[in-house]
Amino acid sequence: MHDDILAGLNAAQREAVTTIDGPVLVLAGPGSGKTRVLAHRVAYLLRVVQVHPRAIMAVTFTNKAAQEMRDRINGLLGESVPASTGWRGLTLGTFHSICARILRQEAELAGLRPDYVIYDDGDQLTAIKQTLRELNISEKQYRPEAMRAAISRMKNELVRPSEMSVDTYWAQVLTRVYEYYEKLMAANGAVDFDDLLARTVYLFREHPQVLARYQERYRYLLVDEFQDTNTAQYELMRLLAAQHHNLFAVGDEDQSIYGFRGADYRNVLRFREDFPTARVILLEQNYRSTQTILDAANAIISRNRHRTPKALRTNRGRGPAVTIYEAYDEMDEATYVVRTIRELMARGQARPKDCAVMYRTNAQSRPLEDAFVMWGMPYRLVGGTRFYQRREIKDMLAYLRLIHNPADNFSFSRIINVPRRGIGEKTLATLAQWSSAHGVGMAGGLALIAGDLHSPALPEEVRTRYTQPPEHPFSPAVRRTLMEFYRLLAGWLADRHKLTVVELLDRIADESGYAVELRDGTPEGEDRWANVQELRSVAAYYNDFPPELRLSAFLEEVALVSDQDELNGEDDRVTLLTLHTAKGLEFPVVFIVGLEENILPHVRSMDDPDQLEEERRLMYVGVTRAKDRLYLVRAFRRTLFGRNELNEPSRFLRDVAQARVTTAEVLSSGEAELVTASPQAREGRQERSVGESQRPRGLATPHRTSPAHGAVEPPSRPAAAIAGREGGPAREGRGPQFSPGDRVDHGLFGEGIVLKSELTADDEEVTIAFADKGIKTLLASYAKLRKIGQEATPRGL
DNA sequence: GGGTGCCTCGAGGAC
DNA sequence: CGAGGCACCC
Secondary structure (H helix, E strand, O other): OOOHHHHOOHHHHHHHHOOOOOOOEEEOOOOOHHHHHHHHHHHHHHHHOOOOOOEEEEOOOOHHHHHHHHHHHHHHOOOOOOOOOOOOOOEEHHHHHHHHHHHOOOOOOOOOOOOOOOOOOOHHHHHHHHHHOOOOOOOOOOOOOHHHHHHHHHHHHHOOOOOOOOOOOOOOOOOOOEEEEEEEEHHHOOOEEEHHHHHHHHHHHHHHHHHHHHHHOOOOEEOOOOOHHHHHHHHHHHHHOOOOOOOOEEEEEHOOOOOOHEEOOOOHHHHHOOOOOOOEEEEEEEOOOOOHHHHHOOOOOOOOOOOOOOOOEEEOOOOOOOOEEEOOOOOHHHHHHHHHHHHHHHOOOHHHEEEEEOOOOHHHHHHHHHHHHHOOOEEOOOOOOOHHOOHHHHHHHHHHHHHHHHHHHHHHHOOOOOOHHHHHHHHHHHHHHHHHHOOOOHHHHHHHHOOOOOOOOHHHHHHHHOOOOOOOOOHHHHHHHHHHHHHHHHHHHOOOOOOHHHHHHHHHHHHHHHHHHOOOOOOHHHHHHHHHHHHHHHHHOOOOOHHHHHHHHHHHHHOOOOOOOHHOOOOOOEEEEHHHHOOOOOEEEEEEOOOOOEEEOOOHHHHOOOHHHHOOOOOOHOOOOOOEEEEEEEEEEEEEOOEEEOOOOHHHHHHOOOEEOOHHOOOHHHHOOEEEOOOOOOHHOHHHOOOOOOOOOOHHHHHHHHOOOHHHOOOOOHHHHHHHHHHHOOOOOOOOOOOOOOEEOOOOOHHEEEEEEEEEOOOOEEEEEOOOOOOEEEEEEOOOEEEEEEEEOOOOO
């Protein structure tokens, strides 16, 4: 049995699995089997050390990672491990879900109502906007999103409003907003994501006896992706481990990519300081990628200054070269990806599910999706337009949240007029004020008006306060409208523990008239209704839960789970996902697209060296997802915000292009190129006519040989582009200067044949096949092109 | 009270 | 190009 669990592990992995007592820090390079180590360690603890499952807490960063670990442990133990963080079994989940459970359990000591609701970023933003409005602070001057981010940062750093430094005016405003926001959230019985972590830390700090209880229970702590912990998360684990010191942390500084939400890879160093006796284990053997891919990865990451150099090894051999493709625009980029996948499929080298396309921002998925649809290539999009962000889903959830926690005025306000009930802004404002003056939420206010003095919408202490309904300021007509809604709500409240979540959803959709309104006969309406039905099927999962728990468990899950695509991961489809989402996954074939300055690295990282290092790590994460084949793609021009932008090739492309293969046999043979440029296949059969024999090097060559690559590349700096426009094509009449088949001479590229020419708003873009430089797209106003003749019929046209 | 249309400004990543 | 905010109109 023992052997089952340790079979197939290398020495370092085995050490990591079997070092049971005391702190352990595992520094694990990509593909070195860290998830495997975590799963095996849990199995080992249960099976060999005979630890009770209740004594183990394993923390991951994503639900996906938690699910994968659960599956693996199941596989190892050959029996099913209880789902999620039930208190009868193993605690395995994300920081947020584990904290949510602890807070639910200890609500009173944590200063929360047990039916608290969790607000996501959007809800949080709504609350901040209301705060600004009520504090008379201009949204123009103090952007709600900036405020939200700042408050989030404070919470992650465990700084409370009273502890804020107010040395600038901005900080003073922030402090006021933060303070008020906290009060508002409390009044609504709501917490945000960051609260889940911070409040758990405060609970433990302020109630040592509670902490002691958890320390006693969780004798074995495991944390994945330790480099991505923020201060609150680190503190949480430090506190829990303070008694028994059995903290097992796995991480890789080079894969720290969540700095934006307060993660600090230096927590890895802090771990060594706080637990000086920690055993440090290095996992450097890579089981995933070819040497070529590791060399490319190393070419990226080795340029970071703040890191510990690592020696990643693989015995997978050299493998295919990295392919770089320079697309014309995002459509061409997408087409290239699909065509390449088709070719791989035709050659039997990959199936759709082997392939992943990764990008920096979710917005980049659009043209990719278009191309996949157009070519009939099956794909699945991970993340992005989140299911739970859809209007109809948020509406239905707002109903449920209000029923769960009638003090939640945000949910109340969201649905009071969905569908339209003719309750206006003024009425709502009056109701909000009047209710709050009576110490109740808006739903509670309706209960008071209705004379329903024992309504569950009223807080306990209010229920005994009145013997008759208090005076209210509403006209009979308005009162009637309000009461119509209240009757619905009261009905649901009365049955909320009797009904399953599914039944509740059905009743809401039906009785509120929302179903009718949604299904207005348009395809879009049916679409939205289908989404509601999908929510219903998620809810069905909770039918068997204890009645008083199922609504809260359901709401908690939907607040903390985001990508629900994971369930059908077995389909044979290409995966489209962001580089962030890609962490922890692997694919035989990986495309990284949008390799342009301002995209990757992202424009908002450009002026900060630390953030640039993080962009580099992000690229590193992407590259190291690939097992066999890696394609790096950039577009010459790209539509951003509805405008055409020309971005220079990403610096990361250059880094890879300049790298060399390091395997011994290659070094001796002199065939050390890591990269091959893809034939520029945009014009179909044209590709063979162009330099097949020469192995066009595309980007690699100009970058390497020409320091002033602006001169050989199409003009790509904004300044140059503007100059080009202003100096403009002085041609009147706007006919193209060049047409397919023209033979042209370019000072640096030599002779070529025009494949295509397109007039743009103020210039002409000419696509030319050069004899030995491959296909380039140039701006006529800028490139020094000279027509030298015409070829009768250009091949392929 | 509610709907329409214009305008402005804006999308980094995620529990 | 898109969403959201706001002014204006019914």
